[in-house]
Amino acid sequence: MSEMSKLLQSELKVVNIGAKTFIEDLKLQERDVIHVAWKPPAGGDVSLIRALEVLEKDEKIKEANEKVVNIMKASHGVLIDMAEAIDVVPGMDENTILHAGPPISWERMCGPMKGAVIGALIFEDRAKNEEEAVKLIESGIIKFSPCNEHSAVGPMAGVLSPHMPVHVVKDMTHGNVSFCSVNEGLGKVLRYGAYDESVIKRLKWIREEFAPIMKKALALKGDGVDIKSLISQAVHMGDECHNRNKAATSLFFREISSYFFLLDEDKKAIARCVEFMKGNDHYFLNLSMAACKAATDAAQNVEGSTVVTTMARNGVDFGIRISGLGKETWFTAPADKIKGLLFPGFTEDDANPDIGDSTITETMGIGGFAMGGSPAIVQFVGGTVADAIAYSEKMYTITTSENTNFSIPTLDFRGSAIGIDVLKVIATGTLPIINTGMAHKVAGIGQVGAGLVSPPMDCFKKALLALAEKRSEANE
Known part of the structure; x- marks a missing residue:
């Protein structure tokens, strides 16, 4: 019996990749289905994909990023x-x-x-x-x-x-x-x-x-x-x-x-x-x-690095800075609203968009990145303990290294994820997670809640294109 015949006579295992359209039909046929939530790199944006292809092959970038995280960890x-x-x-x-x-x-x-x-x-x-x-x-x-x-x-x-x-x-x-x-x-x-x-x-x-x-x-x-x-x-x-x-x-x-x-x-x-x-x-x-600011400032201006050294928001714009692109250059996009738990008497309409420099903690790999080791935080920002652990684990997919100085007990003392890499953010479509307070949009009323938010993807897209342009200029 040929291998093809054997395959056709055996019980098929179905893997669905990407869109979930076919899953329900297969389930109606009593087929076991494993779904893979795949999506194209960079959201399918051709200009971003080309930039990624060029930058991801550059070994000097990897060396520069290791240097940046080593500075931050030290x-x-x-x-x-x-x-x-x-x-x-x-x-x-x-x-x-x-x-x-x-x-x-x-x-x-x-x-x-x-x-x-x-x-x-x-x-x-x-x-x-x-x-x-x-x-x-x-x-x-x-x-x-x-x-x-x-x-x-x-x-x-x-x-x-x-x-x-x-x-x-x-x-x-x-x-x-x-x-x-x-x-x-x-x-x-x-x-x-x-x-x-x-x-x-x-x-x-x-x-x-x-x-x-x-x-x-x-x-x-x-x-x-x-x-x-x-x-x-x-x-x-x-x-x-x-x-x-x-x-x-x-x-x-x-x-x-x-x-x-x-x-x-x-x-x-x-x-x-x-x-x-x-x-x-x-x-x-x-x-x-x-302390986080001192660490990230020390890691600024490392030639070739694609690691984020600043994430900050002013209540209107969210901005990031990249080690290899200099401290003078900001990449900005409109700040998002925070999703989470509101204090009694307030609604989402009362909350100002994301604001503050406290995201320097996430830039250093604590804050939202370390939520998995802070179970009680979910009572303040919403979600479950399982969610908090999942967020911490997901941050390893967009970072350069692990910081054993800040190890997380609930992750078997794994070091917190450190060194947000623009290339990995764009390639995976995964954004840094931030836990934060919500300010009322009217001055003086104060805090109205707390929750979770991420930077706008446009900040990272702009940074990636700038990194690719700088590399191109260096090669001319």
Whole structure:
């Protein structure tokens, strides 16, 4: 009997590839069907496929990408100081306001960011109210620039003004320094665009009492606080260090609080500072962001690399930057709405599109990438524990390496996925997963929920074509 005859007489196993059109008909014939969810690379876009074909064969790209992730993994962020932004942040002056996300003008800013800018000017005593602040802005005196272009990051609206205190985090491996503001806590806060009297009062207290005492405590400690080590421990304790920072904040509090009590300061002032940290589970977020920023900044400008070193959003645009294309070049597309759990009384229409620099955590391979090790996060962003694990596993398909510094217990201590590769994103059609808070689109109302979102694919398409063009120019 021929092999063909044997095949025709045997029980056939059916594999359906791509479209699901035929599955139901086969099931009606009582056939077992295995479905393969195949789709063409780059969505079938010929220009992207051609770019992929050229770039994927380049061994120098693989070497450059390995170099980038090795730099990121070797980075060692340590909190060394507190200072006012104008004294330490590169390019900061009295008329500069830094913001989250890629570049944006005042006219295009969303509600929460405009509210935060107004609040910052009131905090700086440059204006007494909204009307005076807007008049000052429209005069052209105030300059706006992304935090990410000044070695800084800002959560949500991400506004940083000259005399706001910042955490100073140094990468002890590579020597660069990064900055992030002090997390205000929840409720009415500047990062969600609120600027009433209570917000300004808290910001001034942080500057005038909390930051100086924290600065003295850090000086007394002497060797700083090892943020990388705390992230590593917190991931083993159920944090992903973006939206869940309970363990990390507790670990930080344990590291620094004893030094507060050793200071020769007013006991009531010490008590206020300690209570502020103890009552703010999100305190560590800003430290996590600064440490991730230090790592990704160190990995910027590696010739030939296709790895993403910045993901950031301003509430209007989502922007990415690529190591091999320089820190001056952003690839942007409209920011998407977040899907998840809304607080009682709010609807999806209330939520502003995706906003904030906290996606630096996902860029470093934690946050959404480490959700699989943070089961409790699903109570905040939605979904199931199985979903969270699946998201973490899927991120390995679009990244260059694994970061054993941040290993995930529920994945058998596999290192978190690190080094988002533009080529792999386009080839697979898989986008990075981000878990994040939702801000109300009206300034000052605050957080309305939390959920999951991804960058727009157009950011990666633009980056891929730019990478291909640069390679072509280099070969001419």
